[in-house]
Amino acid sequence: MISEELDIANKNVPARNDNGPVQYVNELTTLNLGPTHPATHGIFQNVLQMDGEKIVSGEQTIGYIHRAFEKIAERRPFYQITTLTDRMNYCSSPINNMGWHMTVEKLLGIEVPKRAQYIRVIMMELARLADHLVCNGILGVDTGAFTGFLYIYQERENIYEIYEEVCGARLTTNMGRIGGMERDLSPTAIRKIKELIPRFRKVLTEFENLFNRNRIFMDRIVGVGGISAERALSYGFTGPNLRAAGVDYDVRVMNPYSSYEDFEFDIPVGQSGDTYDRFMVRNEEMWQSLRILEQAINNLPEGSYYADAPQYYLPPKQEVYRNMEALIYHFKIVMGEIDAPAGEVYHAVEGGNGELGFYLISDGGRTPYRLHFRRPCFIYYQAYPEMCKGLTLSDAIVIMSSMNVIAGELDA
Amino acid sequence: MLTNEEVAQTIINQFGEAVGDFDDPYDLLTFSTSREQIIPLISYLKDHKTLQFGFLTDITAVHYPDSPGREFCVVYHLHSLINNFRLRIKVYLSKEDIHIPTAVPLFAGANWMERETFDLFGVIFDGHPDLRRILNMEEMDYHPMRREYPLEDATREDKIDALFGR
Numbered sequence: 001m002i003s004e005e006l007d008i009a010n011k012n013v014p015a016r017n018d019n020g021p022v023q024y025v026n027e028l029t030t031l032n033l034g035p036t037h038p039a040t041h042g043i044f045q046n047v048l049q050m051d052g053e054k055i056v057s058g059e060q061t062i063g064y065i066h067r068a069f070e071k072i073a074e075r076r077p078f079y080q081i082t083t084l085t086d087r088m089n090y091c092s093s094p095i096n097n098m099g100w101h102m103t104v105e106k107l108l109g110i111e112v113p114k115r116a117q118y119i120r121v122i123m124m125e126l127a128r129l130a131d132h133l134v135c136n137g138i139l140g141v142d143t144g145a146f147t148g149f150l151y152i153y154q155e156r157e158n159i160y161e162i163y164e165e166v167c168g169a170r171l172t173t174n175m176g177r178i179g180g181m182e183r184d185l186s187p188t189a190i191r192k193i194k195e196l197i198p199r200f201r202k203v204l205t206e207f208e209n210l211f212n213r214n215r216i217f218m219d220r221i222v223g224v225g226g227i228s229a230e231r232a233l234s235y236g237f238t239g240p241n242l243r244a245a246g247v248d249y250d251v252r253v254m255n256p257y258s259s260y261e262d263f264e265f266d267i268p269v270g271q272s273g274d275t276y277d278r279f280m281v282r283n284e285e286m287w288q289s290l291r292i293l294e295q296a297i298n299n300l301p302e303g304s305y306y307a308d309a310p311q312y313y314l315p316p317k318q319e320v321y322r323n324m325e326a327l328i329y330h331f332k333i334v335m336g337e338i339d340a341p342a343g344e345v346y347h348a349v350e351g352g353n354g355e356l357g358f359y360l361i362s363d364g365g366r367t368p369y370r371l372h373f374r375r376p377c378f379i380y381y382q383a384y385p386e387m388c389k390g391l392t393l394s395d396a397i398v399i400m401s402s403m404n405v406i407a408g409e410l411d412a
Numbered sequence: 413m414l415t416n417e418e419v420a421q422t423i424i425n426q427f428g429e430a431v432g433d434f435d436d437p438y439d440l441l442t443f444s445t446s447r448e449q450i451i452p453l454i455s456y457l458k459d460h461k462t463l464q465f466g467f468l469t470d471i472t473a474v475h476y477p478d479s480p481g482r483e484f485c486v487v488y489h490l491h492s493l494i495n496n497f498r499l500r501i502k503v504y505l506s507k508e509d510i511h512i513p514t515a516v517p518l519f520a521g522a523n524w525m526e527r528e529t530f531d532l533f534g535v536i537f538d539g540h541p542d543l544r545r546i547l548n549m550e551e552m553d554y555h556p557m558r559r560e561y562p563l564e565d566a567t568r569e570d571k572i573d574a575l576f577g578r
Contacts, residue, residue, distance in 0.1 A: 234523030
């Protein structure tokens with residue numbers, strides 16, 4: 001017998017008939033998945049309407065960690081925006097950093113030397129590896145398979161050690177500079193990257209052996225949360241989620257940036273856009289990232305790691321101590337006294353989740369007039385209720401996990 | 413490969429006076445149109461046999477408080493994946509009348525982009541199925557990305573101005 005209070009909470013309860021028994025047709029349960037639920041990996045509220053075990057409809061509330069980055073950016077010199085971009089997709093912050101720096105370089109018209117471009121590619125691919133690693137590992141955890149996660153998480157730690165070697169920070173890296181990199185790759189960093197590649201391949205093989213044809217895992221994710229290519233395009237999906245649906249759109253290939261045209265790699269494409277395809281596309285992308293990484297580290301060109309643009313490139317600290325010109329430029333850049341030319345730029349990079357775009361309008365001042373982030377998470381998360389429709393709650397968990405929704409990027 | 417001139421010419425041939433301000437900053441074809449023409453224009457570009465702008469990259473807005481009559485600029489970024497060609501459409505609105513038709517019937521993804529633009533700038537998308545705030549609280553009674561609102565929360569009274577350089 002359902003209580004009076006619950007009846008009021010349910011909108012679709014039919015009027016109670018005083019004479020006969022209560023009819024329970026069309027009665028839906030409202031279930032709050034989140035805001036803080038261990039399986040949402042972040043703060044998202046999903047209000048699901050359930051008919052028994054089936055999800056009838058859902059509605060998301062986002063914005064729990066909205067930090068108004070676009071507004072803050074309007075008051076910050078270009079260098080200080082780096083730290084904001086770090087905190088969007090915090091699973092792969094180097095990609096955000098490099099994307100931002102490339103946007104500013106496009107605005108300023110700075111040509112970055114080949115070596116710096118290759119180092120950027122290396123860092124971005126390491127970030128992609130770390131991002132996909134977390135996503136796929138956690139998908140395993142959400143289906144109850146903790147072992148795979150334990151096996152591969154050590155490699156993420158090793159990637160973070162490389163970040164640490166390159167820039168001193170692990171999570172919120174700011175290794176890039178406008179015009180190049182903060183510093184060159186040290187011999188230790190190069191050694192660590194070269195050691196990482198074969199070890200990563202081994203671990204990834206082991207991970208695939210655990211999961212790819214695992215009966216329990218496949219039962220949980222095959223045919224779950226599929227989305228057609230047309231719907232995915234209509235929603236504006238990009239990245240692995242779109243490629244799982246069968247569209248081979250990759251910003252690295254369509255609009256190459258930072259010397260991506262020099263490398264040979266394939267775009268893995270799925271067919272049905274279901275959770276299994278998303279998992280497999282991410283897995284295959286890790287293999288491709290390793291290929292790019294190997295090519296980039298073996299063919300690392302000689303030369304400078306920063307462009308000859310002293311007005312914009314923050315000089316190395318050792319120079320600042322010894323050289324008057326460097327001290328002056330350091331001061332002017334840090335105080336944000338150097339104006340950028342007026343202009344309007346859209347630059348996109350392939351982030352961990354897809355097309356991460358920076359729309360920057362400069363009015364010739366020291367800060368952007370308007371900065372808008374095209375965040376892939378924000379755009380595809382709205383398809384989540386449609387993808388869950390008619391499935392069970394346990395399916396909803398793996399769909400969210402496989403979409404790789406990152407709270408920081410969603411809310412910005 | 414499409415060139416900016418070809419695409420611009422195709423659009424001018426179809427829409428004539430309704431489009432203008434053609435420019436290509438950093439090689440991205442940019443032009444503006446009117447509020448009445450924006451939806452016909454996007455659906456024309458989407459359904460065109462060769463252009464096929466079937467991907468909506470982004471919708472956002474910019475506030476120019478100092479240009480009377482065109483204070484708000486709604487910016488659409490479209491992408492033709494087949495031709496690998498991007499373009500940018502702008503619609504200028506005056507602050508007295510910030511209504512613009514919604515693009516949700518054309519692209520499902522426009523839903524949240526428009527909600528975000530509404531939330532941050534107050535641009536009203538007519539015909540939007542669910543035009544509510546998305547990032548900020550429902551209780552907020554202003555649109556924070558407008559230039560008249562300073563970066564710090566102007567509604568707070570617990571901060572002493574002198575200590576914050578205001």
